[in-house]
Amino acid sequence: MTADASPVHVLYATATGTAEDVAQSLSESLAARGTLIKSCTTVDEYNIASLPVHSSQGHRFIFIIATCGDGEVPLSMRKFWHFIRRADLPGGILAEMRFAIFGLGDRAYVKFNAAARKLHLRLQDLGAAPFASLALGDDSAQGGYDKELMPWFASVCQAVVPKSHTNTNYTDRRGEVIEPRICVHLVDKGKGTLSGSAATNIWKSGQAELSDSIAVGDLHESHVLKNDIITDAAFLSDDKEVRHIELDVSKAPAKSGLLDYIPGDIVHVMPRNRASAVDAFFQLTGFDENAVVRVEQSHTKKRFGSYTLNVQQPCVLREFVSAQLDLSCMPRRRFFERLAPFAADAMQQEKLIEFASADGADILTQYAYREKRTILMVLRDFPSARPPLDHLVDMIPVLKSRAFSIASSQQAHAGQIHICASIVRYTTPLKFARVGVCSSFFLNLGVGDVVPIFLEKGTSLRFKESKPSIMLGPGTGVAPMRSFISSSKPNVNGNTLFFGCRSRRGDFLYEKEWEQYQASGQFSSLVTAFSRERAGAKVYVQDKLLEECENIWTLVAKKEAHVYVAGAAGAMPKSVRLALVEICQRSGGLSEIESNSYVRQMEVDGRLQMECW
Numbered sequence: 024m025t026a027d028a029s030p031v032h033v034l035y036a037t038a039t040g041t042a043e044d045v046a047q048s049l050s051e052s053l054a055a056r057g058t059l060i061k062s063c064t065t066v067d068e069y070n071i072a073s074l075p076v077h078s079s080q081g082h083r084f085i086f087i088i089a090t091c092g093d094g095e096v097p098l099s100m101r102k103f104w105h106f107i108r109r110a111d112l113p114g115g116i117l118a119e120m121r122f123a124i125f126g127l128g129d130r131a132y133v134k135f136n137a138a139a140r141k142l143h144l145r146l147q148d149l150g151a152a153p154f155a156s157l158a159l160g161d162d163s164a165q166g167g168y169d170k171e172l173m174p175w176f177a178s179v180c181q182a183v184v185p186k187s188h189t190n191t192n193y194t195d196r197r198g199e200v201i202e203p204r205i206c207v208h209l210v211d212k213g214k215g216t217l218s219g220s221a222a223t224n225i226w227k228s229g230q231a232e233l234s235d236s237i238a239v240g241d242l243h244e245s246h247v248l249k250n251d252i253i254t255d256a257a258f259l260s261d262d263k264e265v266r267h268i269e270l271d272v273s274k275a276p277a278k279s280g281l282l283d284y285i286p287g288d289i290v291h292v293m294p295r296n297r298a299s300a301v302d303a304f305f306q307l308t309g310f311d312e313n314a315v316v317r318v319e320q321s322h323t324k325k326r327f328g329s330y331t332l333n334v335q336q337p338c339v340l341r342e343f344v345s346a347q348l349d350l351s352c353m354p355r356r357r358f359f360e361r362l363a364p365f366a367a368d369a370m371q372q373e374k375l376i377e378f379a380s381a382d383g384a385d386i387l388t389q390y391a392y393r394e395k396r397t398i399l400m401v402l403r404d405f406p407s408a409r410p411p412l413d414h415l416v417d418m419i420p421v422l423k424s425r426a427f428s429i430a431s432s433q434q435a436h437a438g439q440i441h442i443c444a445s446i447v448r449y450t451t452p453l454k455f456a457r458v459g460v461c462s463s464f465f466l467n468l469g470v471g472d473v474v475p476i477f478l479e480k481g482t483s484l485r486f487k488e489s490k491p492s493i494m495l496g497p498g499t500g501v502a503p504m505r506s507f508i509s510s511s512k513p514n515v516n517g518n519t520l521f522f523g524c525r526s527r528r529g530d531f532l533y534e535k536e537w538e539q540y541q542a543s544g545q546f547s548s549l550v551t552a553f554s555r556e557r558a559g560a561k562v563y564v565q566d567k568l569l570e571e572c573e574n575i576w577t578l579v580a581k582k583e584a585h586v587y588v589a590g591a592a593g594a595m596p597k598s599v600r601l602a603l604v605e606i607c608q609r610s611g612g613l614s615e616i617e618s619n620s621y622v623r624q625m626e627v628d629g630r631l632q633m634e635c636w
Contacts, residue, residue, distance in 0.1 A: 094134030500590025
């Protein structure tokens with residue numbers, strides 16, 4: 024396809040920030056090759072009313088789309104997605120639109136890159152035509168999503184880069200200093216601004232922002248009521264630990280939604296970096312942690328995208344780093360690309376450039392991904408690379424909120440939100456012991472401490488109390504089931520909970536509560552699967568589902584039961600689906616093809632819902 028001078032809109036939908044990072048890098052790379060980038064923003068921030076107009080004017084659209092949950096679109100494109108799914112939209116309404124989509128996913132999930140696939144099909148249904156093939160990045164593959172991104176970028180260049188620019192190498196920007204999106208200003212403490220001590224206390228409620236709008240909404244202040252360990256390490260073979268955390272949200276504003284959530288809703292927690300990581304940052308960089316700073320949007324035309332703040336400002340630099348920068352994340356190729364020009368040592372600069380190059384993909388995979396190095400470790404390994412503060416702040420990803428299925432209900436726990444969280448601990452290939460950022464945050468919470476949160480309305484699990492419920496929630500996947508059961512009235516529908524863990528005495532979460540709820544009639548049957556209780560074959564919830572084959576078929580086929588599944592992505596959700604197919608064959612007498620069709624129809628009808636992470 025011949026390239027033209029058409030303006031380009033780069034729209035992204037992100038869950039963890041990766042799609043945003045790719046979109047900004049892509050915009051910069053295309054702009055450096057002469058492409059006119061009209062916008063780089065979230066899908067929902069783009070004015071959808073302008074879509075037919077811009078399309079008729081020859082504008083091109085590039086979508087960078089992540090997938091979250093059970094094949095769901097991210098929060099930052101839900102308004103757009105709901106609009107273009109309207110049944111009353113004419114089939115050819117986007118006949119003049121030309122687009123390209125790159126999906127960001129992980130093959131460990133059942134519905135790999137589902138959001139990108141769905142968008143690609145729907146735009147074509149409305150008459151739009153792709154100018155580049157759909158590309159689906161796999162973050163679990165060797166080399167990560169770059170393996171698919173680089174050849175896709177070359178095809179995009181052929182369509183949107185002017186003919187005078189022949190370089191289509193996504194990574195060929197060696198030695199170029201990329202201007203930051205933001206400016207960091209030192210604030211004079213003596214001119215009516217916040218003092219350092221006051222600034223450290225402002226990280227509470229309200230999320231500052233430098234963009235016109237923010238998809239996630241405001242952060243709201245909650246306070247810790249409980250932070251209990253609900254597993255017993257004495258009966259577990261490793262250091263697995265699950266925490267039950269209760270948050271007081273009784274004073275949250277009505278607009279926050281925190282006082283009228285329902286089962287299936289999600290609470291986002293904004294964590295902080297652990298103190299030792301922040302100490303290491305200042306030791307490595309030499310910046311003054313007590314400096315009071317204000318961050319402002321840069322107006323350079325060479326950068327694209329907004330920059331969101333997790334803190335109100337001005338604030339002391341240590342507070343900013345603690346709450347803003349993801350110091351423990353694994354650096355992506357783009358970080359090395361942007362760090363390289365600041366390396367004073369020639370050998371270090373050469374190595375950074377190699378990491379950022381297409382030819383260096385394998386060694387980058389080994390150095391950063393397989394060995395699980397962090398941003399701080401890279402700064403330690405390349406001591407001559409010390410960018411100015413505004414450049415470094417813009418290079419390091421923003422600390423993102425962590426999402427948890429709410430484990431409480433307004434009926435049983437008024438004014439509270441409960442979280443059931445597994446503490447993430449692991450050892451890297453280099454033998455470093457690690458604790459997840461949010462896990463570390465949880466471990467250090469005491470009663471009365473402030474936890475910034477916001478609510479997301481759930482889309483994966485929507486419980487229907489008028490029909491029998493078959494709930495499968497192994498491990499912390501039981502959280503939304505606890506929310507639903509605790510909110511239920513005595514139920515005549517015969518709700519069943521399948522719970523799985525390693526051992527009854529080690530990690531049977533909420534055991535006493537299940538007894539109480541069952542005794543009060545809020546659900547009728549509890550089926551447990553203890554995978555490490557006895558020697559021999561391990562037993563999981565999907566195995567117990569098959570043991571209840573006749574009963575499950577009766578509930579599903581004759582009583583129109585709904586099946587709800589929550590827990591870790593990977594083998595479990597796939598195995599549960601296969602078990603349902605087998606039940607259709609065994610007890611329903613259906614063929615394999617008919618059984619698969621039956622289960623697919625359950626998904627379409629909302630009678631099989633999954634929330635996996």
